[in-house]
Amino acid sequence: MLELQGLTRRFGAATAVDAVDLRVPEGQMLGIIGRSGAGKSTLLRMINRLTEPSAGRILHHGRDVTALRGAALRGWRTGCAMIFQQFNLVPRLDVLTNVLLGRLNHLPAWRSLSGAWPEADRAMALSALEQLDIAGLAGQRAGSLSGGQQQRVAIARALVQEPAIILADEPVASLDPRNAMLVMDALADINRRYGIPVLVNIHSLDLARSHCERLVGLAAGRLVFDGPPEALTEEAARRLYGLEAAEAAAAPPQRVPVAA
Amino acid sequence: MSEVRPATLAAGLPRVGEYFGKILPTLRWPVLFAGSETEGSLAAWFYRLDSWAWLLFETANMAALATLMGAGAALLLAFPAARNLGAGMLARQLARRGLEAMRTVPEIVFALILVWAFGVGPLAGILAIALHTAGTLGKLFAEAIENAGTGAWDGVRAAGGSWAQACRFAVLPQVAPNLLSYALLRFEINLRAASVIGFVGGGGIGEELYTVIAQNYYEEISAIVLLILLCVAAIDLLSERLRHRLIGAPR
Numbered sequence: 001m002l003e004l005q006g007l008t009r010r011f012g013a014a015t016a017v018d019a020v021d022l023r024v025p026e027g028q029m030l031g032i033i034g035r036s037g038a039g040k041s042t043l044l045r046m047i048n049r050l051t052e053p054s055a056g057r058i059l060h061h062g063r064d065v066t067a068l069r070g071a072a073l074r075g076w077r078t079g080c081a082m083i084f085q086q087f088n089l090v091p092r093l094d095v096l097t098n099v100l101l102g103r104l105n106h107l108p109a110w111r112s113l114s115g116a117w118p119e120a121d122r123a124m125a126l127s128a129l130e131q132l133d134i135a136g137l138a139g140q141r142a143g144s145l146s147g148g149q150q151q152r153v154a155i156a157r158a159l160v161q162e163p164a165i166i167l168a169d170e171p172v173a174s175l176d177p178r179n180a181m182l183v184m185d186a187l188a189d190i191n192r193r194y195g196i197p198v199l200v201n202i203h204s205l206d207l208a209r210s211h212c213e214r215l216v217g218l219a220a221g222r223l224v225f226d227g228p229p230e231a232l233t234e235e236a237a238r239r240l241y242g243l244e245a246a247e248a249a250a251a252p253p254q255r256v257p258v259a260a
Numbered sequence: 261m262s263e264v265r266p267a268t269l270a271a272g273l274p275r276v277g278e279y280f281g282k283i284l285p286t287l288r289w290p291v292l293f294a295g296s297e298t299e300g301s302l303a304a305w306f307y308r309l310d311s312w313a314w315l316l317f318e319t320a321n322m323a324a325l326a327t328l329m330g331a332g333a334a335l336l337l338a339f340p341a342a343r344n345l346g347a348g349m350l351a352r353q354l355a356r357r358g359l360e361a362m363r364t365v366p367e368i369v370f371a372l373i374l375v376w377a378f379g380v381g382p383l384a385g386i387l388a389i390a391l392h393t394a395g396t397l398g399k400l401f402a403e404a405i406e407n408a409g410t411g412a413w414d415g416v417r418a419a420g421g422s423w424a425q426a427c428r429f430a431v432l433p434q435v436a437p438n439l440l441s442y443a444l445l446r447f448e449i450n451l452r453a454a455s456v457i458g459f460v461g462g463g464g465i466g467e468e469l470y471t472v473i474a475q476n477y478y479e480e481i482s483a484i485v486l487l488i489l490l491c492v493a494a495i496d497l498l499s500e501r502l503r504h505r506l507i508g509a510p511r
Contacts, residue, residue: 048418078420088415092433101429105420113428154415161419 001025002047002165002197007056009042009221016042018221019056024165027195029188031202031212031229035241039221040201044167047199048082049073060164078105081158083187085170087150091143095134095153098142099125102160121160128156132186148179155186166190168200172207180204184211205237283482306483312468316491318382319464322457323450326386330393330450331443334359337394338401339427344410347423359402362395367453368460375461385462389453393446404438405431437506444499444506451495455488 002024009017017039024030032040045051047058049068057066065076081102089098103121104112111118129135132152137145142153151171158166168187172180184200188211191198202208208215209229217225217232217240225236288300296303306312340347341355370388378384412430421429458466465488472480 050414050418074420074422076420077418082415082418084411084415084418086411088411088418090412090415090430090433092436093429097429101416101421102419104416104422104425104429109422109424112425115428157415157419 001061002199003059004047005057005059007043007046007058008054009039009046009051010054015221017046017218020218020221020223022216022223022226024197024199026197027191028197028214029191029212030197030199031208031215032199032218033202033205033208033215033225033232033240034218038218040218041169042221043218044082044169044199044201047165048077048080048167050082074105078102078161079163080165080167081161081163083151083154083158083166083168083171085173087147087154087174089142089150089153089157091141093142094138095129095140095142095145096122096125096138098153099128099156099160102157105161124160125156128159129153131159132156146179147175148182151175151179151183152186155183155190159190163196166196166198168198170201170203173203180207187211205232283478283485285479285482305479308480312465312484312487315465315468316487319454319458319466320451320491320495322382322386322464323389323447323454326389326454327393327443327447327450329386329390331397331439331446333390333394334397334401335439337398338405339431341398341402342405343402344406344408345413345423345427345431355398356402359395359398362391363399364395365392367392367457371457371460371462380461380463382463385454385457385464385466388457388462389450392453393450397442397446400442401435401439404435404442408434441503441506444503448492448496448499451492452488455492 002022004020004022007017007020007022008015020039020043032043034040042051046053049065053066057064059065060076060079068076090101093101097115097117100117100121103117103125106121107118126135126138129138132155134149134152134156137149137153142150145153151174155171166187171187172183175183184207187198187200190196200208200212202212209232212229215225215227215229215232216223217236219240219242225232225240285305286300287302287305291298291301294301294303296307298304337355337359339345340351341359343352347355367388370391371384374384374387378387408431412434413426416426416430454462454464454466455469456466458464458468459470461467465484469481469484469488471477472484
């Protein structure tokens with residue numbers, strides 16, 4: 001169980017995330033929706049501790065992870081794998097090495113810095129790639145792959161971290177519809193198969209509805225919606241997205257309201 | 261500035277030409293390819309080619325070793341010196357100020373100090389050039405690192421990688437071609453530096469050049485300068501090709 005208590009982040013005078021309380025039970029696929037600038041990314045980055053909270057606490061199985069430092073912090077980060085909108089791979093390294101970077105924290109320092117990866121880790125990375133149907137790309141430079149392929153490499157990297165939680169920050173926002181579907185399917189599959197809770201920031205309400213069992217909505221840093229996808233009515237979406245939803249409602253029906 | 265008088269300039273300029281005239285060898289066509297015993301032949305001009313070639317080889321070695329050592333030190337200091345990697349305040353200040361100090365002091369000054377400490381010879385010259393190289397390359401390296409994107413850095417850090425691991429895997433592969441290119445450029449510059457560091461006892465061809473200049477062995481001056489020029493040009497050409505291939509490599 002992941003629990004956020006009054007989690008807040010201020011950037012100067014602006015409050016990006018405002019006293020968010022949230023409980024995520026084991027095995028849940030949670031979609032976080034809201035327009036750009038609503039604080040979705042900051043929220044996820046705070047959970048991984050890439051961004052320091054200004055106030056509030058993050059508890060995992062009752063353990064306070066808000067103040068972890070050094071090796072304990074790295075251990076926590078390894079345990080909550082992060083997937084980014086821009087994939088954040090190392091473009092000049094090959095795919096297999098990129099996946100192996102998820103194993104860095106499992107190795108002694110000298111071994112990791114020399115790049116002498118244990119055979120067991122290589123096998124693990126390859127099987128993660130296989131699971132995502134891209135084992136054939138293992139030897140290619142990450143930078144030479146398409147966006148959809150790169151995101152699947154990033155998911156493989158997350159898998160070999162053997163995470164307790166997966167955080168996905170707009171994982172499909174840079175992808176075409178087909179690849180977006182592939183990546184969301186992969187995340188949902190991991191969630192079902194291993195029971196790992198997945199917190200995913202997502203623009204597309206369609207994908208959020210079809211892949212998540214629970215949705216929470218952020219507006220101006222505050223939690224304003226929490227419920228199953230069915231509860232996200234036209235009215236609720238309009239409140240969440242403000243004018244944009246109203247504009248979207250006037251548009252042809254296949255256009256999904258999306259935050260710009 | 262008051263020392264620059266037009267009259268002095270006018271009087272001195274022809275003498276520059278005169279000096280070049282003096283150091284030019286007297287070559288005679290009929291005996292151009294004769295042995296070194298014959299006055300006016302190429303062989304007589306370069307009569308000590310064997311020892312000069314050896315000295316040039318030593319000079320090139322000095323430059324290579326100094327570049328290697330300097331680049332190594334620069335690499336270690338550039339990561340803490342880069343502003344975007346969030347190294348501790350103290351580490352960053354130490355690295356930046358250290359690089360500045362090494363960069364500001366010219367090789368020849370380092371060499372004067374080191375010759376006093378280690379005695380006359382290549383060791384002092386190599387260390388002197390290496391120190392200055394670390395300073396200049398460290399700044400260039402740090403700037404290259406600062407220009408690298410932060411995406412991969414976030415990726416490695418978010419996966420639980422340490423600061424050192426993120427430097428090694430998220431930054432180094434991205435900037436390596438650039439750093440190598442800078443180091444090669446520095447090697448060209450260091451070859452010139454190594455050619456004159458001998459003036460103050462730092463080893464290499466410079467000592468010989470200093471001797472022949474001081475003793476007014478005019479023809480030998482031009483012979484040695486020509487050799488240095490050829491050597492520098494050759495290495496310039498080689499490293500330029502290498503650098504262009506590095507930078508042009510597909511990303």
